[in-house]
Amino acid sequence: MTTRPVRPLLAAVAVLGALAACGGSSGDAAPAGDEGDGPEGAVTVFAAASLTDAFADVAAAFEDEHPGVTVELSFAGSPSLREQVLEGAPADVVATADEGVMADLVDEGAVGEPVVFATNRLQLAVPAGNPADVTGLDDLARDELLVGLCAEGVPCGELARRVLADAGVTPAPDTEEPDVRALLAKIEAGELDAGLVYATDVQAAGGAAEGIDVPAGEAGTTRYPIATVAGAPHPDAAAAFVAFVASPAGRDVLAGHGFGPP
Amino acid sequence: MSRAAPRPGRRAARARPPWALVPLAALAVGFLVLPLVALLQRAPWSDLAELVRRPIVTDALRLSLVSAAAATGLSLLCGVPLAWVLARSRLPGLSVLRALATLPVVLPPVVGGAALLFAFGRRGLVGEPLEDATGFVLPFTIWGVIAANTFVALPFLVLTVESGLRAVDTRYEEAAATLGAGRWTVLRRVTLPQAAPSIVAGAVLCFARALGEFGATVTFAGNLQGRTQTMPLAVFVALESDREAAIALSLVLVAVSLAVLVPLRDRWLRA
Numbered sequence: 001m002t003t004r005p006v007r008p009l010l011a012a013v014a015v016l017g018a019l020a021a022c023g024g025s026s027g028d029a030a031p032a033g034d035e036g037d038g039p040e041g042a043v044t045v046f047a048a049a050s051l052t053d054a055f056a057d058v059a060a061a062f063e064d065e066h067p068g069v070t071v072e073l074s075f076a077g078s079p080s081l082r083e084q085v086l087e088g089a090p091a092d093v094v095a096t097a098d099e100g101v102m103a104d105l106v107d108e109g110a111v112g113e114p115v116v117f118a119t120n121r122l123q124l125a126v127p128a129g130n131p132a133d134v135t136g137l138d139d140l141a142r143d144e145l146l147v148g149l150c151a152e153g154v155p156c157g158e159l160a161r162r163v164l165a166d167a168g169v170t171p172a173p174d175t176e177e178p179d180v181r182a183l184l185a186k187i188e189a190g191e192l193d194a195g196l197v198y199a200t201d202v203q204a205a206g207g208a209a210e211g212i213d214v215p216a217g218e219a220g221t222t223r224y225p226i227a228t229v230a231g232a233p234h235p236d237a238a239a240a241f242v243a244f245v246a247s248p249a250g251r252d253v254l255a256g257h258g259f260g261p262p
Numbered sequence: 263m264s265r266a267a268p269r270p271g272r273r274a275a276r277a278r279p280p281w282a283l284v285p286l287a288a289l290a291v292g293f294l295v296l297p298l299v300a301l302l303q304r305a306p307w308s309d310l311a312e313l314v315r316r317p318i319v320t321d322a323l324r325l326s327l328v329s330a331a332a333a334t335g336l337s338l339l340c341g342v343p344l345a346w347v348l349a350r351s352r353l354p355g356l357s358v359l360r361a362l363a364t365l366p367v368v369l370p371p372v373v374g375g376a377a378l379l380f381a382f383g384r385r386g387l388v389g390e391p392l393e394d395a396t397g398f399v400l401p402f403t404i405w406g407v408i409a410a411n412t413f414v415a416l417p418f419l420v421l422t423v424e425s426g427l428r429a430v431d432t433r434y435e436e437a438a439a440t441l442g443a444g445r446w447t448v449l450r451r452v453t454l455p456q457a458a459p460s461i462v463a464g465a466v467l468c469f470a471r472a473l474g475e476f477g478a479t480v481t482f483a484g485n486l487q488g489r490t491q492t493m494p495l496a497v498f499v500a501l502e503s504d505r506e507a508a509i510a511l512s513l514v515l516v517a518v519s520l521a522v523l524v525p526l527r528d529r530w531l532r533a
Binding site for chain 1: 379384485486498499
């Protein structure tokens with residue numbers, strides 16, 4: 001039991017045991033080799049595309065704290081997540097970039113009580129070196145520039161339209177991308193001169209994109225809710241994951257990726 | 263060709279399938295048809311007439327038909343010659359060439375779209391000098407949609423026409439040549455008419471594939487209603503914001519695709 005090399009094997013056996021126990025009566029007896037009294041098994045997390053990098057780190061930190069649990073991450077635009085959860089995808093936890101989408105899920109009884117765990121704001125992203133000399137939101141109306149926004153219905157698209165309306169700018173987009181990462185990728189590649197993405201996305205781009213602050217205010221800020229899915233295959237692990245994301249440890253990881261506190 | 267026994271009657275062979283095949287074939291039909299039935303079941307029939315007249319639907323349908331037709335035209339122009347090379351020439355490395363021509367069939371279209379960006383994007387191998395010289399940018403235009411469609415759909419035409427050309431009896435071509443016809447005349451008057459059914463079938467498959475193209479288009483050409491938003495892109499975007507419109511769009515796409523594919527079947531079998 002105490003010899004180190006055997007441990008991964010024991011953990012694997014414990015996970016298999018936990019999986020095998022699924023569907024049967026959930027006995028209180030922990031499988032042999034359990035490290036503590038925490039949850040076991042695999043927790044499947046559906047998360048908004050803008051959480052891609054942050055949740056990979058959050059999941060790793062969570063797994064360190066709960067050795068019996070593995071986290072499976074699946075990323076998509078928030079409305080896609082809503083469709084997937086409503087169609088009965090086997091998710092344990094869902095985290096969206098938009099409170100409206102989460103409210104729909106709550107109304108349908110598809111999730112438990114959501115918790116807001118982070119905030120984000122829009123930034124104007126340009127390729128490294130800012131080849132088109134973009135300085136502010138007004139540039140999104142310039143016809144000669146190639147400009148991208150997120151599509152309507154996607155949180156970053158809705159947010160962008162609110163920010164632009166507040167600033168009195170009528171944008172001339174050349175593409176409306178189905179998710180924020182697709183938009184960022186085209187900016188990083190230099191195919192687009194500018195686009196409105198989350199500040200966290202600009203940070204995730206490293207040097208490939210530069211961010212320009214815009215007067216975001218209340219309209220340009222989005223709140224990220226997380227909730228457990230009703231009828232989650234692994235409710236204990238799901239609850240533990242949600243608690244971890246909202247804990248100081250989880251928030252530290254998120255702050256490191258540019259997210260604001262809730 | 264060397265078979266001595268008389269060919270069994272087609273009708274008789276059709277009438278008696280080995281019994282073990284029937285349930286498996288039924289399973290295949292069920293698997294293919296059930297999702298379509300589910301789609302029909304979700305369809306907002308009462309609002310359908312209004313939904314399909316919305317600009318998002320009509321714009322996308324027009325763009326899809328135009329770009330798929332253009333891609334088919336381009337594929338015919340270059341794909342038939344390529345099929346001839348693959349079927350008839352004795353170039354070295356022909357199998358590598360065939361594999362390259364087949365690659366877009368098996369490649370995820372998103373990969374194709376990204377590769378197109380690296381080649382023809384503003385910072386691409388060809389795209390950058392092109393923009394410097396002419397100011398023309400391929401992505402985010404209908405030309406980008408046509409390029410993406412052609413990249414993905416061309417192999418369907420090439421492979422179909424190649425197998426059609428292989429089935430053509432070369433003795434007619436030899437006879438024509440013996441009688442003094444030049445190579446161009448033989449191609450035009452003997453080879454192509456004999457391969458015509460496969461060319462039609464290839465063009466139809468190519469058109470149908472272009473109609474359904476999503477991944478390469480959204481990656482390379484972006485998504486803007488009225489400019490680059492084809493039917494599959496409109497479905498994807500509408501699924502996130504307006505589900506009923508998405509289902510209406512899907513129904514139109516299924517109807518158009520079936521209208522294209524149903525007449526194909528007989529031709530295909532006769533070829």
